[in-house]
Amino acid sequence: MSRVHDMGGRFGDGPVKPEPQDAPVFAEEWHARALAITLACGALGQWNIDTSRHARERLAPLDYTRFSYYEKWLAGLASLLVEKQVLSAEDLAGAAAAAGDGTGAEGVAPHPLAARALKAADVAAALAKGGPADRPSAIAPSFAPGDAVRCRRPGGNRLVEGGHTRLPTYAVGATGHILWLHGSHVLPDSAAHGLGEAPEPLYAVVFPADALWSHTEHPGDEVVLDLWQSYLEPV
Amino acid sequence: MPHDHADAPHSLLPPDPALRVKALESLLTEKGLIDPAALDEIIDTYQNRIGPANGARVVARAWSDPDFKAALLADADPVLAELGYYGRQGEHMVVVENTPEQHNMVVCTLCSCYPWPLLGIPPGWYKSDAYRSRAVREPRRVLAEFGVTLPEGTSVRVWDSTAELRYLVLPMRPKDTEGLSEDALAALVSRDSMIGTDIPEAPR
Numbered sequence: 533m534s535r536v537h538d539m540g541g542r543f544g545d546g547p548v549k550p551e552p553q554d555a556p557v558f559a560e561e562w563h564a565r566a567l568a569i570t571l572a573c574g575a576l577g578q579w580n581i582d583t584s585r586h587a588r589e590r591l592a593p594l595d596y597t598r599f600s601y602y603e604k605w606l607a608g609l610a611s612l613l614v615e616k617q618v619l620s621a622e623d624l625a626g627a628a629a630a631a632g633d634g635t636g637a638e639g640v641a642p643h644p645l646a647a648r649a650l651k652a653a654d655v656a657a658a659l660a661k662g663g664p665a666d667r668p669s670a671i672a673p674s675f676a677p678g679d680a681v682r683c684r685r686p687g688g689n690r691l692v693e694g695g696h697t698r699l700p701t702y703a704v705g706a707t708g709h710i711l712w713l714h715g716s717h718v719l720p721d722s723a724a725h726g727l728g729e730a731p732e733p734l735y736a737v738v739f740p741a742d743a744l745w746s747h748t749e750h751p752g753d754e755v756v757l758d759l760w761q762s763y764l765e766p767v
Numbered sequence: 768m769p770h771d772h773a774d775a776p777h778s779l780l781p782p783d784p785a786l787r788v789k790a791l792e793s794l795l796t797e798k799g800l801i802d803p804a805a806l807d808e809i810i811d812t813y814q815n816r817i818g819p820a821n822g823a824r825v826v827a828r829a830w831s832d833p834d835f836k837a838a839l840l841a842d843a844d845p846v847l848a849e850l851g852y853y854g855r856q857g858e859h860m861v862v863v864e865n866t867p868e869q870h871n872m873v874v875c876t877l878c879s880c881y882p883w884p885l886l887g888i889p890p891g892w893y894k895s896d897a898y899r900s901r902a903v904r905e906p907r908r909v910l911a912e913f914g915v916t917l918p919e920g921t922s923v924r925v926w927d928s929t930a931e932l933r934y935l936v937l938p939m940r941p942k943d944t945e946g947l948s949e950d951a952l953a954a955l956v957s958r959d960s961m962i963g964t965d966i967p968e969a970p971r
Contacts, residue, residue: 567810606788609791652804758929
């Protein structure tokens, strides 16, 4: 029931390959353009961060696996642009044809959302403003620091079949304890699907490594996850 | 219902990723939905202005000023906002301190969440499947691939960034650095040491 992006704990990926600390920020020029286009399109206001994460993670497993990081971004962006009716499939096919014969996408009519396009002069303010996720909530915290809690089983989005969630599969059913209450935050499982922000208490929950893995490296090791109240049950 | 479809929109674009970006940029520009000058500005911001030097300044100050450090560890957001380190992908910051007893290490297993205002855009390895899959299960083997071996008495706490909280590791100040200025200390703070995959060392 999990998706391919939910890879915490997976075996078989081989060694991590560190890069020099001074390696270029963008290994390829198109990486930079892909990032910038994605951020600029986000400024059109047609989706939120949870929607865009879900657009990447619901790529077909074969695509997700073969795509590099920014290819996933591009694929997610193409899905969102079409699904939110910013662009049509015909637009994309036409752009591909134009790119192929070098004519460019000329003669295209201005778009109704063009007034919202991010201008160069507004970039610094837009990036500095960010998008805080804390919200007031009517849901009172059920847990306090030190309380033992278990991640509910089954995991996965409870509102939407196959929907977005931030409870990794490796923690489903595991018992840990509350480290901190972070306040109330937008619930991604709801916000990703246009079902409202549904803010609820969010906690840092600490798990001993042996609550998660059958072979651990060291008896004192731990993993901390940020988990929403509805992901948790008392022990 | 999430849209799982075989005829994914990306498949309509050219297969070569550089051409794919070009086609999309050209179309969006023609429609007036993006401004190429704004793209240049975004790229310049993350290529030249926002990067690990910001985080290194915070670490060096925390090493030098106990009151600053205490405030940073207690509630990082107002402290960082005062320094101008706030914004996209750094709206809710938590700074976690390494000690002889506990080493901290940050990952995002579900995507690649990272504290952009303090460290910039994540390096390739941070976004790799290998790091995302293994850091939570075998942090010490991963650390060994970075050339880091922890003492037997040090436990590892791995922070999996599953919400909008972003974590910065405050490494331990290297020995024999008394008397160094904040700028000199900042030069010792590598990007990876603020993710938890490197240990700062004193200058030789």
